[in-house]
Amino acid sequence: MSSARLAASQVQGAPSRRDQAEWLTFAAFVGPNLLLLAIFSYWPLIQNVALSFTEWDMIAPVKRFVGLDNWVSVLTSNRFWQIVLNTATFMLGSVGLTLVIGLGVALLLNQRLRFRDTARTILFTPTVLSGAAVAIVWYFIFDPNWGMLKTALGWVGLPSPRWVVDSHWAMPAVIIVYVWKTVGYAAVIFLAGLQGIPKELYEAARVDGANAWQRFRAVTLPGLTPITFFLLVTTILLSFQAFDIINVMTFGGPVIATTTLLYEYYNQAFVGFHAGTAAVYAITLFVLMLVLTIVQLRYVERRVTYG
Amino acid sequence: MARSSADKPLFGTGRSRPSFFDRLGLGRRQAHPTSPSKAFGRLPRPTRIAERLRSDAAFLESTSIRWPPSAQLWRALAYAAMALAVLLVGLPMYWMLLGAFKTNQEIFTSPPTWIPLAPTLDNFPAAWRQAPFGHFYVNSLIYTLVSGSAKLLQAIFCAYAFAFLRFPRKNLVFLLLLMALMIPDEFTVLPNFLTLANFGWTDTYQGLLLPGFVSAFGTFLLRQHFLSLPREVLDAARVDGAGHLRGLWSVVLPMSRPVLATLVLLTVVQRWNDYLWPLIITNSTEMRPLSVGIALLFQKETGTLWGVVMAGTLYVVLPVLILFLLVQRHIVEGIAAGAVKG
Numbered sequence: 001m002s003s004a005r006l007a008a009s010q011v012q013g014a015p016s017r018r019d020q021a022e023w024l025t026f027a028a029f030v031g032p033n034l035l036l037l038a039i040f041s042y043w044p045l046i047q048n049v050a051l052s053f054t055e056w057d058m059i060a061p062v063k064r065f066v067g068l069d070n071w072v073s074v075l076t077s078n079r080f081w082q083i084v085l086n087t088a089t090f091m092l093g094s095v096g097l098t099l100v101i102g103l104g105v106a107l108l109l110n111q112r113l114r115f116r117d118t119a120r121t122i123l124f125t126p127t128v129l130s131g132a133a134v135a136i137v138w139y140f141i142f143d144p145n146w147g148m149l150k151t152a153l154g155w156v157g158l159p160s161p162r163w164v165v166d167s168h169w170a171m172p173a174v175i176i177v178y179v180w181k182t183v184g185y186a187a188v189i190f191l192a193g194l195q196g197i198p199k200e201l202y203e204a205a206r207v208d209g210a211n212a213w214q215r216f217r218a219v220t221l222p223g224l225t226p227i228t229f230f231l232l233v234t235t236i237l238l239s240f241q242a243f244d245i246i247n248v249m250t251f252g253g254p255v256i257a258t259t260t261l262l263y264e265y266y267n268q269a270f271v272g273f274h275a276g277t278a279a280v281y282a283i284t285l286f287v288l289m290l291v292l293t294i295v296q297l298r299y300v301e302r303r304v305t306y307g
Numbered sequence: 308m309a310r311s312s313a314d315k316p317l318f319g320t321g322r323s324r325p326s327f328f329d330r331l332g333l334g335r336r337q338a339h340p341t342s343p344s345k346a347f348g349r350l351p352r353p354t355r356i357a358e359r360l361r362s363d364a365a366f367l368e369s370t371s372i373r374w375p376p377s378a379q380l381w382r383a384l385a386y387a388a389m390a391l392a393v394l395l396v397g398l399p400m401y402w403m404l405l406g407a408f409k410t411n412q413e414i415f416t417s418p419p420t421w422i423p424l425a426p427t428l429d430n431f432p433a434a435w436r437q438a439p440f441g442h443f444y445v446n447s448l449i450y451t452l453v454s455g456s457a458k459l460l461q462a463i464f465c466a467y468a469f470a471f472l473r474f475p476r477k478n479l480v481f482l483l484l485l486m487a488l489m490i491p492d493e494f495t496v497l498p499n500f501l502t503l504a505n506f507g508w509t510d511t512y513q514g515l516l517l518p519g520f521v522s523a524f525g526t527f528l529l530r531q532h533f534l535s536l537p538r539e540v541l542d543a544a545r546v547d548g549a550g551h552l553r554g555l556w557s558v559v560l561p562m563s564r565p566v567l568a569t570l571v572l573l574t575v576v577q578r579w580n581d582y583l584w585p586l587i588i589t590n591s592t593e594m595r596p597l598s599v600g601i602a603l604l605f606q607k608e609t610g611t612l613w614g615v616v617m618a619g620t621l622y623v624v625l626p627v628l629i630l631f632l633l634v635q636r637h638i639v640e641g642i643a644a645g646a647v648k649g
Contacts, residue, residue, distance in 0.1 A: 192643030
């Protein structure tokens with residue numbers, strides 16, 4: 001046995017003082033964060049599951065164990081399925097429009113146009129603004145009597161819907177604000193994707209006689225597939241987390257027209273004080289988001305590590 | 308995340324091919340003049356114009372994606388589409404600005420005026436009187452800076468440990484962090500509220516700030532980045548006797564500036580605008596940050612004092628807006644780089 005291997009086996013047998021010092025440093029660097037994660041991430045997971053089997057008004061000293069009652073009553077209620085439908089509508093509307101418009105804007109900004117840097121800045125700005133503040137501004141824009149949109153619709157001869165107080169128009173209104181706020185984000189990411197496509201591919205396609213549409217189909221779209229996938233997952237997750245705009249503009253109403261799973265979780269917990277029912281909604285939301293989060297993380301890991 | 312990709316601007320001067328502005332002789336940085344007119348800039352006017360026209364034609368010739376025959380029409384359409392997009396996105400922001408400077412009387416006129424007929428500054432002091440904006444600002448600053456910095460520090464130390472330190476079963480410990488990433492903040496609001504209520508910490512700064520000290524995604528992102536750094540540099544510093552803190556501070560962090568800048572800016576923006584948690588955990592008006600405070604002012608004054616509320620929304624968005632305009636290239640490109648190449 002060589003001396004090096006002997007040394008290695010000694011290290012394995014009993015950690016040296018140096019190793020122990022490094023372990024202590026590791027524990028000191030990682031410990032606080034893991035402790036907080038245990039309290040504010042893992043414990044809530046356990047607690048939400050436990051709460052979902054109890055009935056509790058968040059005031060009484062004892063929680064009453066009710067088994068699966070909360071689950072059964074929520075899953076068999078029309079309200080739950082209406083809320084699932086609302087969440088799906090909001091998700092499809094906001095994600096679909098954000099991605100389609102975002103791609104269009106990105107293709108435009110990828111051309112050699114003057115002022116496109118300025119345009120990009122303006123288009124991205126809503127992304128960084130407070131959701132509560134922009135929801136207030138949009139509430140005024142949607143106002144059926146004095147709002148800007150009423151005037152704009154008047155130019156093309158359309159009457160203004162009553163938007164946030166009309167149960168058919170409240171959801172479109174919320175989706176419009178949400179798309180307005182996120183479309184710049186999607187455009188910027190699509191744009192980066194477009195600029196990552198090798199120019200030689202376009203040259204080659206042109207040499208082969210492909211026209212603009214064929215080049216778009218054969219080069220641009222396949223080149224954008226990974227980034228589209230990332231954006232799709234990210235914007236779906238963001239749509240599940242939408243809260244401030246709904247809370248300011250509609251309170252989830254009229255009735256429950258704009259109540260999503262997250263909004264109902266908040267409603268049940270902090271308006272109705274039904275901790276058990278709230279937990280059922282929380283877990284439903286969590287399960288829906290779980291798969292998407294895993295997919296998103298795998299993507300980020302690949303890009304960041306081997307990029 | 309490779310440095311080169313984050314440093315390279317998406318547009319303009321970073322490209323190998325001169326931009327439109329460069330061709331016109333208006334380029335921002337021209338290290339080496341490429342033509343007499345650019346070198347001296349005082350040639351007779353006609354020569355310069357002719358040269359510009361020539362270079363313009365050469366520029367159009369050289370674009371890799373050639374326009375169809377009706378190039379002029381397509382260009383016009385592209386400009387029109389860009390103008391439309393900017394208008395659709397920009398008008399609501401202009402509407403906010405407009406409302407803040409209009410008298411209440413002017414706001415309730417139909418059709419609305421697009422330039423204030425009688426611009427007024429009265430809405431700003433009125434908003435400040437209607438709601439304790441001073442408190443809101445202090446709370447937002449505390450929430451953004453204190454819990455934001457704590458989160459970042461945690462991310463940096465934790466990521467350094469996971470990337471460079473040895474520990475028995477380190478991968479298992481890392482899995483604990485990864486699994487925490489699957490648990491969204493929104494999911495935890497009710498149990499966290501209950502936990503902090505148990506401590507009697509609702510409506511206090513401890514309660515508002517503490518859950519935000521956790522860093523899962525930032526740690527994950529930084530660890531991945533740290534792993535991509537050349538390890539030899541850190542090892543060399545360690546051999547020279549640098550401790551872990553020194554290695555982190557003077558070797559690892561300087562090599563991570565673009566990632567850190569993006570992370571800092573995203574954290575600041577996210578915290579400043581955060582709404583759900585502050586709404587739940589604070590109760591008295593004096594404890595509210597701006598995002599929640601403005602929503603409450605709006606609910607109180609809706610249908611009456613629009614100008615005042617609009618001035619209030621400007622109070623909320625202005626600090627972030629200014630920050631964004633100052634460093635927008637960094638934010639936008641950092642986000643793009645993170646999604647594309649990292």
